[in-house]
Amino acid sequence: MSAESTKSGPPLQTSHALDFLIVGGGIAGLAAATALRRVGHNALVLEKGERASVRGSGGVRLPPNLTKILFHWGLKPALMQKALVSHTMTFMRYESGDYLGEHVWDTGILKETRGDYMLCTHDDLHDILYDRATELGAQVRYGANVVDIDVENREVTLENGEKLVGDVLVGADGEYGVSRATVVGQSINGHPTGVVMYDTVISSDDLKEHVQSLWKDNAIFTAFGHRHALLAYPIHDTDEIALQFYGPDNATGNYGDEPSVDVPEIAEELDVRLRLHMKKARKAIRVSVRAHDDIEDWVSDDGPLVVIGEAAHPFPPGTIQATAMAVEDGAVLAKLFSHLSENRQIQDFLYAFQELRQARTRAARAGEFGNVFYMTLEDGEESRTRDSGMRAKAAEGAHNVLEGLAGDVSRLWDQIRTIFGYDCEDEADDWWVQWGVLRERAIERDTEDQAASALLDFSGLTMQVTETATDESE
Numbered sequence: 001m002s003a004e005s006t007k008s009g010p011p012l013q014t015s016h017a018l019d020f021l022i023v024g025g026g027i028a029g030l031a032a033a034t035a036l037r038r039v040g041h042n043a044l045v046l047e048k049g050e051r052a053s054v055r056g057s058g059g060v061r062l063p064p065n066l067t068k069i070l071f072h073w074g075l076k077p078a079l080m081q082k083a084l085v086s087h088t089m090t091f092m093r094y095e096s097g098d099y100l101g102e103h104v105w106d107t108g109i110l111k112e113t114r115g116d117y118m119l120c121t122h123d124d125l126h127d128i129l130y131d132r133a134t135e136l137g138a139q140v141r142y143g144a145n146v147v148d149i150d151v152e153n154r155e156v157t158l159e160n161g162e163k164l165v166g167d168v169l170v171g172a173d174g175e176y177g178v179s180r181a182t183v184v185g186q187s188i189n190g191h192p193t194g195v196v197m198y199d200t201v202i203s204s205d206d207l208k209e210h211v212q213s214l215w216k217d218n219a220i221f222t223a224f225g226h227r228h229a230l231l232a233y234p235i236h237d238t239d240e241i242a243l244q245f246y247g248p249d250n251a252t253g254n255y256g257d258e259p260s261v262d263v264p265e266i267a268e269e270l271d272v273r274l275r276l277h278m279k280k281a282r283k284a285i286r287v288s289v290r291a292h293d294d295i296e297d298w299v300s301d302d303g304p305l306v307v308i309g310e311a312a313h314p315f316p317p318g319t320i321q322a323t324a325m326a327v328e329d330g331a332v333l334a335k336l337f338s339h340l341s342e343n344r345q346i347q348d349f350l351y352a353f354q355e356l357r358q359a360r361t362r363a364a365r366a367g368e369f370g371n372v373f374y375m376t377l378e379d380g381e382e383s384r385t386r387d388s389g390m391r392a393k394a395a396e397g398a399h400n401v402l403e404g405l406a407g408d409v410s411r412l413w414d415q416i417r418t419i420f421g422y423d424c425e426d427e428a429d430d431w432w433v434q435w436g437v438l439r440e441r442a443i444e445r446d447t448e449d450q451a452a453s454a455l456l457d458f459s460g461l462t463m464q465v466t467e468t469a470t471d472e473s474e
């Protein structure tokens with residue numbers, strides 16, 4: 001039996017089903033709803049937008065740490081239908097198109113991760129999760145804008161005045177959502193970095209002459225330039241290429257905004273052979289790269305409200321682990337709550353979730369910021385070292401130019417491997433075995449001790465004796 005299939009059986013079911021109210025029906029909210037239903041909890045997702053408006057048409061890269069979760073959830077066939085498997089990254093210079101080398105994922109390493117590296121679009125992933133969540137009995141309400149959260153009473157208020165109560169409130173409403181502000185006590189929107197990502201798609205027909213060479217074997221094409229970068233990869237059965245340009249910009253923008261940017265305007269520095277075709281690309285969405293200080297608490301002091309996904313840890317847009325961490329969050333939350341047998345455990349499980357997820361997402365986010373800045377390095381000593389290192393490895397015939405490079409690149413690469421190999425559901429189970437079970441035993445022992453001391457407590461009897469004695473003396 002393959003490592004992948006060992007988890008394909010039904011997961012542990014909770015003996016104490018709760019009602020989870022999930023604010024936000026993005027990837028994090030739908031993943032949490034799917035995972036919670038899988039272990040027997042009830043899930044109601046409240047999404048302020050309509051189904052069509054909350055799905056983006058841009059590309060999403062799905063790393064092995066994400067796909068392995070979806071495989072465990074029985075979603076491999078659905079993914080295989082909508083996503084492409086990729087094994088290769090090709091590196092070029094942004095301005096000249098000079099070849100820097102390629103990196104082919106080591107099959108041994110990929111096998112160990114028990115996942116695949118896959119490419120699809122935001123709306124396809126959204127649909128896969130929505131379909132699974134609703135098949136399992138989760139409810140998703142669109143047009144349900146949550147305007148207030150009363151944590152003590154476990155109640156949310158919708159814009160239309162309707163109030164809804166749950167046992168646990170999950171804030172999956174993104175970096176600007178009401179949940180993050182409720183947990184922190186104020187709105188905190190991070191600060192601009194001066195870097196922006198432009199997200200769009202182009203038909204493969206419009207890049208016909210390059211498709212065979214650049215996107216052979218579903219390769220991810222990465223171009224490093226002076227303060228610019230481009231990531232481009234095939235989607236939709238290779239009919240289209242997802243384009244993500246990074247560059248300097250001080251204008252603001254978010255996912256969900258109308259596409260407003262003409263691609264030729266932002267691709268002025270791009271290698272002319274590709275630039276000529278860019279007028280055929282659809283208008284791009286501008287998404288600011290914002291930096292956020294970590295928030296200390298993901299769980300409200302006032303009761304059972306926890307933030308997940310972008311609401312807990314906003315990532316730079318278009319990065320591979322942004323989506324993966326949102327799905328991991330849902331998976332870990334559900335794994336912990338599969339062990340729930342009494343209400344008194346709720347707050348402990350929410351704090352365990354924070355403990356398990358904070359360090360992991362912090363490391364992944366630092367890596368992703370590192371990647372964005374690494375791809376867009378200004379021309380200088382550092383970028384020359386990066387490029388010459390890759391060129392030298394490519395000249396030796398290496399197919400893994402990221403491996404063994406000097407300094408930071410090597411560190412980044414090691415981090416990527418660790419992040420891919422991680423199995424968040426196993427980590428949640430380990431927490432239960434190492435801490436949860438011990439805690440339960442300690443509580444059981446306390447209860448037994450209390451019961452035993454109640455049995456041995458003769459104080460009531462003493463009172464009676466004294467009273468009787470007094471009576472007799474009278």
Ligand SMILES: Cc1cc2nc3c(=O)[nH]c(=O)nc-3n(C[C@H](O)[C@H](O)[C@H](O)COP(=O)(O)OP(=O)(O)OC[C@H]3O[C@@H](n4cnc5c(N)ncnc54)[C@H](O)[C@@H]3O)c2cc1C
Pocket residue numbers: 023024025026027028029046047048049053054055056057058059060061121122144145146147172173174175176177178199255256308309310311315317318319322323326
């Ligand atoms: C419209 C859209 C398109 C995107 N497209 C891409 C893409 O093409 N490629 C890519 O890599 N990433 C994309 N992303 C980002 C990606 O979804 C996230 O990086 C990651 O998946 C984590 O998502 P999340 O669910 O935590 O947060 P988000 O994706 O931000 O989802 C939060 C959800 O909460 C809802 N919400 C907010 N406030 C409230 C409220 N008060 N009441 C109820 N609901 C509320 C929002 O409408 C949204 O649907 C997109 C995000 C959005 C919102």
